[in-house]
Amino acid sequence: xxxxxxxxxxxxxxxxxxRHGEVHNPEGILYGRLPDYHLSELGRQMADRVAEHLxxxxxxxxxxxxxxxxxxxxxxxxxxxGLDLGSxxxxxxxxxxxxxxxxxxxxxxxxxPENWKHLVNPFKPSWGEPYVEQVVRMMGAxxxxxxxxxxxxxxxxxxxxxxxxVRSFVEKRRLWHDPRKRQCTLASLTTFTYRGDKIxxxxxxxxxRDLVPAHLLAGAKPVKSGQGGGKAFGA
Numbered sequence: 238x239x240x241x242x243x244x245x246x247x248x249x250x251x252x253x254x255x256r257h258g259e260v261h262n263p264e265g266i267l268y269g270r271l272p273d274y275h276l277s278e279l280g281r282q283m284a285d286r287v288a289e290h291l292x293x294x295x296x297x298x299x300x301x302x303x304x305x306x307x308x309x310x311x312x313x314x315x316x317x318x319g320l321d322l323g324s325x326x327x328x329x330x331x332x333x334x335x336x337x338x339x340x341x342x343x344x345x346x347x348x349x350p351e352n353w354k355h356l357v358n359p360f361k362p363s364w365g366e367p368y369v370e371q372v373v374r375m376m377g378a379x380x381x382x383x384x385x386x387x388x389x390x391x392x393x394x395x396x397x398x399x400x401x402x403v404r405s406f407v408e409k410r411r412l413w414h415d416p417r418k419r420q421c422t423l424a425s426l427t428t429f430t431y432r433g434d435k436i437x438x439x440x441x442x443x444x445x446r447d448l449v450p451a452h453l454l455a456g457a458k459p460v461k462s463g464q465g466g467g468k469a470f471g472a
Contacts (some may be wrong), residue, residue: 258283269336
């Protein structure tokens with residue numbers, strides 16, 4: 238007769254992978270890993286909203302990408318739980334050759350034939366950091382957060398593309414995809430639940446959904462030039 242006891246709550250660890258809030262980017266460039274891109278006033282409201290949403294949760298570890306927009310998003314969450322905010326390079330935005338440029342067919346980098354060579358392989362992708370490399374570093378960051386918060390909850394603030402790529406990997410989807418269909422809205426939480434060291438479920442919530450401009454919600458149609466609403470560059 239087995240004497241093994243059921244697994245307790247101490248075996249369950251929750252890691253919330255959060256996308257940062259809206260960024261002040263009046264030039265509309267793909268800011269990527271460039272420094273000095275900070276949250277807008279709306280972005281700060283988003284960060285505060287998520288901090289409030291998580292205030293009653295058992296968060297014992299908060300870490301963020303070293304980029305300013307991620308650190309600023311994570312700050313109110315760490316403060317609400319009386320925690321020091323950490324930094325993890327593995328949570329950084331994906332590398333992209335179009336960084337620092339506007340990105341579009343008629344008014345951006347794609348207008349220049351010299352840039353077309355970067356578009357030859359969407360499966361890798363040829364314009365930036367390979368999807369597989371993003372999976373490796375993001376899984377490493379998730380595992381580190383899980384170990385740091387074992388039996389409790391952790392929050393890791395990162396960027397849209399690496400969040401979507403690691404979720405796609407965990408959910409066994411292909412890594413190449415239509416960027417317009419990523420379910421990873423500004424200030425959203427993609428939540429990984431571990432039992433022991435194994436991910437047993439993935440959830441998704443948008444605590445600041447009412448603050449996100451409609452054209453930036455997952456699945457929204459792009460805003461045409463002249464219709465207002467701005468553009469969403471970088472992630």
